[in-house]
Amino acid sequence: MDREEVISVKEISKSFRTYKKEAGLLNTLKSIFRRNWIRKRVLHNISFEVYKGEIFGILGPNGAGKSTLIKILSGILYPDEGFAKVLGYIPWKDRKKLSKHVGIIFGQKSQLFWDLPAIDSFELLKDIYGIPEKEYERNLRVMVELLDAKEIIRKPVRTLSLGERMKCELTASLLHNPKLVFLDEPTIGLDILAKESIRKFIRKIAKRRKTTFILTTHDMKDVEELCERCIILDKGLQIFLGKVEDLKKYFWGRKVLTIKYEDKINIPKIKGLKVLKAEKYKIRLEVDTKQVKIKSVLQKIFSPNVIDIEIQSLDLEEVLKRIYRKRW
Amino acid sequence: MVAFRIIKNLAKSRLAYKFEFFGNLIFSILWILLLVVIWQAVFLFSNLESIEGFTFHDLIFYYIIIQLIRHGLDVDISYRVEQLVRYGNFVSFLLKPISFPIFCFLDDLSEKLVNIFLKILPTFLVFVLIFGLPPSTLTSFLFGIISVIFAYLLMVLIDFMLSTLIFFTKSSHGIFDVFQTGLHLIDGILFPLIFFPEKVYSILLYLPFPYLTFFPTLVFLNKADFLNVLGFQVVWILLFFPLSFFLWHLSLKRIEGAGV
Numbered sequence: 001m002d003r004e005e006v007i008s009v010k011e012i013s014k015s016f017r018t019y020k021k022e023a024g025l026l027n028t029l030k031s032i033f034r035r036n037w038i039r040k041r042v043l044h045n046i047s048f049e050v051y052k053g054e055i056f057g058i059l060g061p062n063g064a065g066k067s068t069l070i071k072i073l074s075g076i077l078y079p080d081e082g083f084a085k086v087l088g089y090i091p092w093k094d095r096k097k098l099s100k101h102v103g104i105i106f107g108q109k110s111q112l113f114w115d116l117p118a119i120d121s122f123e124l125l126k127d128i129y130g131i132p133e134k135e136y137e138r139n140l141r142v143m144v145e146l147l148d149a150k151e152i153i154r155k156p157v158r159t160l161s162l163g164e165r166m167k168c169e170l171t172a173s174l175l176h177n178p179k180l181v182f183l184d185e186p187t188i189g190l191d192i193l194a195k196e197s198i199r200k201f202i203r204k205i206a207k208r209r210k211t212t213f214i215l216t217t218h219d220m221k222d223v224e225e226l227c228e229r230c231i232i233l234d235k236g237l238q239i240f241l242g243k244v245e246d247l248k249k250y251f252w253g254r255k256v257l258t259i260k261y262e263d264k265i266n267i268p269k270i271k272g273l274k275v276l277k278a279e280k281y282k283i284r285l286e287v288d289t290k291q292v293k294i295k296s297v298l299q300k301i302f303s304p305n306v307i308d309i310e311i312q313s314l315d316l317e318e319v320l321k322r323i324y325r326k327r328w
Numbered sequence: 329m330v331a332f333r334i335i336k337n338l339a340k341s342r343l344a345y346k347f348e349f350f351g352n353l354i355f356s357i358l359w360i361l362l363l364v365v366i367w368q369a370v371f372l373f374s375n376l377e378s379i380e381g382f383t384f385h386d387l388i389f390y391y392i393i394i395q396l397i398r399h400g401l402d403v404d405i406s407y408r409v410e411q412l413v414r415y416g417n418f419v420s421f422l423l424k425p426i427s428f429p430i431f432c433f434l435d436d437l438s439e440k441l442v443n444i445f446l447k448i449l450p451t452f453l454v455f456v457l458i459f460g461l462p463p464s465t466l467t468s469f470l471f472g473i474i475s476v477i478f479a480y481l482l483m484v485l486i487d488f489m490l491s492t493l494i495f496f497t498k499s500s501h502g503i504f505d506v507f508q509t510g511l512h513l514i515d516g517i518l519f520p521l522i523f524f525p526e527k528v529y530s531i532l533l534y535l536p537f538p539y540l541t542f543f544p545t546l547v548f549l550n551k552a553d554f555l556n557v558l559g560f561q562v563v564w565i566l567l568f569f570p571l572s573f574f575l576w577h578l579s580l581k582r583i584e585g586a587g588v
Contacts, residue, residue, distance in 0.1 A: 076422050078584050092584060099425045109417040111343050124337040127330055128426050 005085075006180055007073060007213045012082030014043040014068055042068045043079070052179075053210040055202065055225045056172045057230030057244070061324050064233040066216040070182050074104060075213065087179055100129065103173035107175040107185035110157065110165065111172055118153045118160075118168035122175060129176040138176060143171040145200055163194030170201065174211075183215045187222055199225055220317040224248075234324055247319060253289040254319075258282070258300065258309040268300045331434055334426075338438035340526040353447050360455075363391045379521045387520075389462040392455045394516055394545040396448045397476055400440060401483045405432045406491035406504055413494050422583070427493050431575055432491075433484055440480065444489060465550050471558070472548035479544045480560040482536060485546060485568040488576070495579040516542030 020036040035258060043065045050056045058066045073086055075095030084091060089098045093200075112121040125205045144150050147167040157165060166186060173181060182203070187195045203226065205211050223230055224242055230247070232240035240247060260264070260282050267275065267283065272291025275282040287297055291294040294311065355568045359362070371384045382390065393550050409432065412418040421428050456462070464472070493503055507562075514537050521542050523530055546552035 026534075071419070074423055076419055076584065095422070099423050102423060104420055104423050106417065106420065109420070111417050111420045116341050118338065120340055124334065127333045127337060128424050128431075130330065130425075147525055 003051040005049055006052050006054075007048075007084070007086050007214070008027075009049070009073070009084045010082055012043055012046045012049050012069075012079045012084060012158060013041070013073060014065075014072065014077065014079045015039045015041045031153065038170065041236050043072075043233075044238075046082070046231075046233070046238050048231050049236075050214065051313055052212055053206055054228060055206050055213040055215060055226045056213065057227035058233065059215040059320065060216075060233035061074055063235070065236045066233060067184060070104075070184055070216060070235070072099070072101060074102060074182055083166065089237075100176070103176070103178035103181040105166075105173050105181070105183050105186055107166070107183070107188040110169065112157045112165070112168055114158050115156055117155055118157055121157075121168075121172060122153070123241070125172055125175055130321050132210045133178050135177070139175050139177065140171070142298060143174060147171065147197070161194075163190050165196060166190060166194070168242060170198070174205065177209070178211065180212045182261075183213060183217075185217055186215070187217065187219050195219070195221070202257050220320060229268045232320070232323060240322060254314050255287045255294060256314065257285040257294075257297070258308075258310040258312070259285070259306060260302075261305045262307060263305045265301060265305050266302055270300070273297055304310060334431075334434050335438040335441065338435050339442045343442065353399070353451065356399060357451065358379065360391050360395050364388050367391075380520065381551065382520060382522075385459070386463055386551075388459050389549060390545060392452070392459075392521060393462065393548050394541050395542045396452055397479070397489060397544055398515070398517060399441060400448055401480055402443075403436055403480075403483045405436055405484065405486040405487045406494075408432070408435070409491040409493045410501070410504075429488060429572075432488065436484060462548070463550060464548055468547060468550035468554070471554040472544060475544040475547045475554070475557055477557060478565065479540050481565055482561060482568065483540055485565065485572045486536070488574045489568065492572075492575045492579045495582050511537060511540075514538065515540055516545065520546075536568075539564060 005245065012285050016039070017037055018040050020038055033188050046065075046069065053139075058069060060066050063315070068077065073084060075086075075093075075098055076092035078092035085103050086098060091098055096292045112118050113124075113300075122136075122140065125131075126133075133138075147170065149164070149171065151168045152160060152164045153168060153171070157168065159166065186202075187198055190198065202213060202215075206213055214228075215222065215226060229243050230240075231238060232247075252306055256276065262281060265283075267273075267285070270292050272288040274287050278284075285297075287294055298309070312324065367384060367387050370379075378386070379381065388420055409418075412421065416489055424431075459475065460465070490504060490507060512518070514532055514535070516538065521538055524532065539557065543552055543557040543560075547557055
């Protein structure tokens with residue numbers, strides 16, 4: 001494929017030195033004098049590429065190493081081993097140069113003056129990045145229009161809702177036309193409508209400006225709707241790299257049947273039918289429709305004792321839950 | 329030019345906190361008036377013309393000027409850095425194409441400029457209306473201003489070095505407090521350092537702290553050798569400048585190695 005490489009990461013590893021302390025006052029006192037240092041592996045042998053204009057997802061449960069990876073790619077941390085190139089720079093060596101072309105958002109933190117309208121923070125960013133007046137005005141106008149944020153940017157940030165604030169954060173990090181934007185959980189805590197409009201905006205910017213986005217998130221809907229490809233980390237290990245479609249395809253055609261019943265029902269032994277969870281008067285079954293048809297399973301199970309049947313397909317969330325629990 | 333615009337924008341943000349802005353000034357004025365009353369009593373009951381070369385009028389202006397200088401030098405880079413690291417967005421500052429120490433300096437400078445024009449000068453004028461002119465000459469006044477600028481640079485460097493502690497300890501609050509308290513004993517806010525026993529005073533002369541508020545005040549009042557004071561200030565600045573850069577680079581290495 002003849003696409004421009006924006007990020008290339010080769011076999012990056014990182015570990016932190018931290019100390020272990022047992023609970024209790026005595027141990028606290030002890031730890032003042034002697035610390036039990038341990039090395040904790042945060043990333044191990046990570047490799048991937050990201051191309052221009054792509055929205056690339058970094059997924060993983062808490063503590064998987066997502067933020068560490070973003071910090072390495074933006075040059076705040078250097079890795080213990082491995083090599084990375086971002087926009088042609090080695091991030092931890094050329095952070096200053098790289099920073100001109102990069103935008104970053106930490107969904108849980110703000111880069112805006114809390115007590116001032118966001119527009120004042122934008123003006124400061126204009127000076128810090130040295131954005132020419134015309135370009136600044138044009139960019140601001142476009143963002144404000146796309147995000148429907150004309151009123152919002154003139155109110156003190158502390159009075160804004162989370163969704164409104166996120167619109168301002170997005171604007172702030174895109175004013176200098178970055179080629180690459182890191183979004184660390186941009187939709188965290190937002191309601192469905194706000195999430196929807198943020199996602200729409202990110203899609204548009206990626207398409208129009210060919211901006212590359214690196215997105216870490218817990219929200220599988222973000223990934224399903226935005227990302228074409230993603231990487232999944234778990235305890236610092238790379239457990240998946242590829243198309244989001246492929247991830248879903250693996251579980252394609254698998255359905256979950258939840259059956260409620262009274263008294264007793266008979267669960268036949270069929271190939272492609274698996275019991276997920278059995279409770280009193282309720283059972284969850286997984287059906288692989290490539291091996292057995294839902295219809296025939298239902299026919300075999302159905303009896304006057306069955307009260308309710310629910311059929312669901314596996315969504316990405318369920319898929320990930322299984323990956324994390326190592327239950328492929 | 330860029331620095332100027334950044335200062336202008338940051339100054340705007342300062343004015344958003346109006347109560348905080350004028351609150352501590354009122355406290356400071358009350359403090360000056362209280363000290364004036366105490367010294368008035370001392371002079372009244374002791375029947376002295378002057379103490380260690382300070383007349384009552386000199387002392388009034390000593391307290392006015394030293395308080396105003398202290399306000400002007402109230403550098404809180406360390407506090408802001410700690411807040412940024414603990415709750416805010418220190419990381420995103422590292423990802424801006426501006427050096428973090430320079431940003432801290434501009435940020436603080438913007439506050440000081442606002443302070444000088446909206447707080448310190450007006451207050452000084454009000455005091456002059458009440459107590460008359462200070463015992464300064466034009467030369468001592470000009471040298472006083474230079475010496476305050478040097479004192480400010482010195483204070484910025486000291487405070488910045490303190491702020492790097494946050495990267496090596498989990499919380500540096502305690503250290504800041506100890507420093508602040510210790511500083512107030514030897515910066516001349518309570519009484520002119522000359523009132524200390526001679527041995528203590530002669531040791532203090534070789535520390536950087538009297539050159540922050542005490543000596544600049546004396547320069548204003550035409551009670552110190554200007555060039556001597558400026559000379560010591562320059563020496564301390566030249567010493568602390570490379571040291572603070574070294575500490576910052578040490579902190580950066582630590583941040584890059586272990587995160588914040």
